[in-house]
Structures are given as structure tokens and as C-alpha cells.
Amino acid sequence: MAQSNGDAAKYVYGVVRARRSSRRRQGGINDEPIKVVAQSGLGALTSDVPSGHLDAGRDELLTHAGVLERALKHGTVLPMRFGVVMRNEASVRDDLLNAHREELEAQLGQMDGKIEVNLKGIYDEEKILREVIGESTEVAALRDEIQRKPEDATYFERIRLGEFVTEALDRKRSEDERAIVDRLLAHAVAVEVGEPIHERMAVNASFLVERERQGAFDGALDELAAEQGGRIQFKYTGPLPPHSFVELSVEA
């Protein structure tokens, strides 16, 4: 069994309420045990990492997410962003838990009984393109023109056509995004709307949802998705710890 020692650098996963320091069996990064470093009611989920440098890849990211997801099952957890390593245990107590005690306690209170749900919606390419062509005589005409000519004679027309489509999608995106967010926000506490990370992404938003209302939230999403009839395909990720709804006043 790996020895956890106070002088070792500590990778920090998140902050929970904890009465005393303890070890948890499940593994953290590099299979080091998770240790809860507690200080007057607050606890940091940590594991030892080598000092100086840590190479992180897919496994480390998944471990970070996994540790937090398991912690969420036991209670409220404030997730750290990936990649926070502190000098040693004393630094975790002083520079994180004590230095930010008020904020951390307040946010633990705010996040009690709540989870984050991340929702991404992507337009079905064929459906959305048909819609765009059907709604714009310009696009339809441009398309007909391109189809009449040989391909190498239409480079700029094709770029223009693509530009029209992109603009039309942008308009649809902002309408759909607002409608979707409004509908679902009725069943959530807060929302953080992110930028689309894909050219056909209709919505990319994280909702803070009360656990008790998750059923209602899911039901509303179901209804909404059914109305869309496949025009937008949704990807639902959750329950997650509230990544998008926590912050410390002083950033690194």
C-alpha cells in the first residue's frame, strides 16, 4: 500500500464537508489512495503526486472525473478544475481550506442537493439543411446554379452557399438555444450557456438541477426532444458535480 505522507505534493480533486481526515480505498491518479485532508469541517479530496511535474492524459482526466462522481454519491462536492496540485498537506489546509473557508462553506451550502446536467444538442444535418433550403430562395437558387455547372467552375459559389448556410444556422441556433434554455430552466436552479463546440451544435448548456426535480427536468427534456422529432439530437451528461457553478474569487 502506498504511504501517504504530508510532505508529498497533493493533487486536489475537490472540496467536501469532512469532520476528520481519512483515507478512502478507491484509487486516485497513479493509483494513489484518496486522502481527505480535513480542517475544521472542510475536507479536500487529495492524492499524492510526484513533485515537480505530472504528465496527465486520458487516464488522469477520467480518474479526476471518476473521483468526483463517486464523491457526489456521498454528498455535496465542489469540484476543482483539472490539474490543481498543491505543495503539501499543510498548503492544502492553509492556502485552500483556511484561506477560502467562507466561500467554500457558502458554496457547499448553495450546492446541497443539487447536481449539474450538461446538455448538448446537435442538429441533424439532413433535416436542418432541408429546412435552410426550404426557407431561403437565395440558398435554393444558388444550389441550382451550382448543380448546373461543372464543379471546378463553382468554387466561389460553393463558398457563398456554405456561408449562407452557416449564417442561417447561426440564426436558428440562437432561436433554438433560447427556447430550449427557457423551457428547461423552469425545472432548474440556474444555467450556464456555453459556446457551441461544433458547427451544427444547437445548444451547449449546463443546468444546475435540484436532485428532487431531476425527474421533472428529464421529463421536460423528453417532451422537448420529442417535439423536435430528431431535428436536434440531444446528449445528456449527468448527474455531475457542479463544475460550472462554483468558483473561488482568486484565480491562479
Place this chain on the structure above:
Amino acid sequence: MATAMQQSGSMQPYRGGNRYVARSSSSGLYDVLELILDKGLVIDVFVRVSLIGIEILTIDARIVIASVDTYLRFAEAVNRLDLMATETSGLPEMMEGISEGGASSKTKGVLHGAKEALFGEGDEEEGDGDSGSSKRRRRSSSSSTRRRRRTSSGSSGGGSSGSGSRSKSSS
């Protein structure tokens, strides 16, 4: 999908039953990558962590949007559409099954493509704030100004995204 298998015991996964909603837990890395890398508490760090071999997707994928490549791809997709079906657009119920299957695989393909296009770019984060890390920081900070947070206090239709500051959420 593997993610569907890995739902966690006492948690309440998505409980709806809708074929247009796919569920994943955080074991689907792609779906949480931007949250893990860009969201959550941060504090001065002692050890620099280098991301290696990660498909940096997050907001960086934004760069694939609105490029000439995108335009040409959309144009090609539009030109591929069957004209007959286009003319009856709005009621192609028969097409649904086909387009659905095609769409999901296409989606995956494009997402994957974006990943690959970004692979290897800005991955190295060591050293004294070299291009990689500063690039990510700049992007993420600009993205957070564009992000809007709203709370559901009362009005459901309220787009109170006015203030750029990140208002605390509370019910």
C-alpha cells in the same frame, strides 16, 4: 455505447425514455472534457501539469466553425441532398429513419474529425507559459465572458444576461 453501461448505483441518471436523447455519465470523456478543463475551482498551483496526448476539444473546436472548409462542406452536403425530397420538405416523414441513422454516424465522424484536427495543438503546457498554455487560457477566458449564466428566479422567459459578470446562482 459503453457509457450507457456505466451508470452509477445510487445516482439518478437521465430517466427519460426518448430516442432523441442519448445519455452518458462522466465516463464519456468527450462530454465532460470542457467542464473538467475549463470549469471548477482553481487555486495557485505548485506543480505544473502537462496534458499529453489528449484530444483538446473544449472551446478550441470553435476554430473549426466558420472556416472556408466548413462552407465547402456545407455546400457539398446541400448539393448532395436529393432534390425531390427537398421539394416535399417539411413532411419527409419517410426519410426520418434513414436520416436518423445516417445522422448519428455522421455526427460522430465530424466530432471525431474536429478532435483529430486539434490533436497535438497546444498540448504541451510546460515551461514558462509558452504558446500552448497561454493560448488555452486566452481562449477560455474569452469564452467565459461570452458564457451567460442565468438563474430561474421567477420569470422563466427572462433573458437577464445583461451583466457580463458571473452572477452567483441561488434559488
